[in-house]
Amino acid sequence: MTDREEISAYLASHKRAIEEALSRFVPDESHYPPTLFQAMRYSLFAGGKRIRPILCLAAMDALGAGEQLKKAALPVACAIEMIHTYSLIHDDLPAMDNDDLRRGKPTSHRVFGEDIAILAGDALLTEAFHLLSKKELTATFAAQVILEVINEISYAVGCFGMIGGQVVDVRHGEQEMDEGTLYYIHHHKTGALLTAAVKTGGLLAGADEEKLLALEKYGAHMGLMFQIVDDLLDVEGDDGTFKKRLTEETSLGKLTFPSLLGIEQSVKKVTELKAQALEAIETFDDKARPLRLLVEHLATREV
Numbered sequence: 001m002t003d004r005e006e007i008s009a010y011l012a013s014h015k016r017a018i019e020e021a022l023s024r025f026v027p028d029e030s031h032y033p034p035t036l037f038q039a040m041r042y043s044l045f046a047g048g049k050r051i052r053p054i055l056c057l058a059a060m061d062a063l064g065a066g067e068q069l070k071k072a073a074l075p076v077a078c079a080i081e082m083i084h085t086y087s088l089i090h091d092d093l094p095a096m097d098n099d100d101l102r103r104g105k106p107t108s109h110r111v112f113g114e115d116i117a118i119l120a121g122d123a124l125l126t127e128a129f130h131l132l133s134k135k136e137l138t139a140t141f142a143a144q145v146i147l148e149v150i151n152e153i154s155y156a157v158g159c160f161g162m163i164g165g166q167v168v169d170v171r172h173g174e175q176e177m178d179e180g181t182l183y184y185i186h187h188h189k190t191g192a193l194l195t196a197a198v199k200t201g202g203l204l205a206g207a208d209e210e211k212l213l214a215l216e217k218y219g220a221h222m223g224l225m226f227q228i229v230d231d232l233l234d235v236e237g238d239d240g241t242f243k244k245r246l247t248e249e250t251s252l253g254k255l256t257f258p259s260l261l262g263i264e265q266s267v268k269k270v271t272e273l274k275a276q277a278l279e280a281i282e283t284f285d286d287k288a289r290p291l292r293l294l295v296e297h298l299a300t301r302e303v
């Protein structure tokens with residue numbers, strides 16, 4: 001089996017487990033009020049790659065957690081995906097990016113109206129923390145560990161993390177945008193939740209301080225790499241030409257890595273960050289193979 005086949009199989013089997021669990025945790029529109037559940041599930045099952053929950057489970061693998069422990073951690077992995085989904089719904093709103101399409105489908109507010117899209121996002125965020133604090137988790141994990149997980153995730157997505165990054169992103173047009181600001185935005189808006197997903201897996205699998213620090217470094221490098229790849233996917237057409245979205249974003253005054261560094265330097269930066277992410281976990285044994293293959297996969301992803 002090639003590395004590519006191996007990581008594809010890993011992604012597919014973990015995606016399946018996560019989606020089955022998500023479907024259990026977020027019921028369908030037979031629940032009242034139906035529009036709310038329909039809207040929550042519309043975005044939750046709109047074709048996301050499930051990278052964050054998979055990173056959480058891969059970090060658990062790296063620490064030698066067995067399948068039973070990973071299964072018990074599914075509420076945490078799903079909570080992370082629910083928070084990610086909420087952030088996308090709100091990011092697409094007219095008050096923010098005003099996008100009509102997400103993953104090739106009409107955005108939540110285009111389908112359900114702005115009021116329901118806001119509330120579906122709010123409900124996904126809140127229900128995520130309900131899941132994270134469920135008593136059932138204490139059957140497998142120590143209450144102290146669950147508290148640390150909640151602490152890690154809430155820090156990553158609040159004012160010191162994702163929301164801080166989003167605020168600077170939506171308002172940066174008001175002041176001069178420089179390289180430091182671009183790094184701040186991406187470390188917070190994109191990197192924080194990706195890093196928290198990895199660290200959370202470590203916490204659930206009983207990682208010591210040294211291993212947690214290594215996972216944090218892995219997450220930070222991989223998170224920035226993920227964003228630069230995302231920016232590059234917007235500008236690099238199949239033939240290497242610029243795609244339309246760059247023109248639109250540039251006209252909106254958005255600074256991206258390719259527009260700041262140029263495509264060649266951005267590609268070089270991806271290679272550097274990939275190496276740094278791998279270096280951060282070099283003391284881990286072969287059980288970290290999924291984490292290693294994931295960085296490679298994310299560096300070369302095409303969607």
Ligand code: GRG
Nearest residue numbers: 048049050051087088090091163166189190230
């Ligand atoms: C509105 C509170 C609030 C936060 C929004 C994460 C975010 C902050 C906005 C999303 C917009 C965006 C393009 C962010 C960059 C991070 C990124 C590449 C998100 C898309 O993640 P994928 O590729 O998405 O994992 P899928 O579709 O696979 O779930």
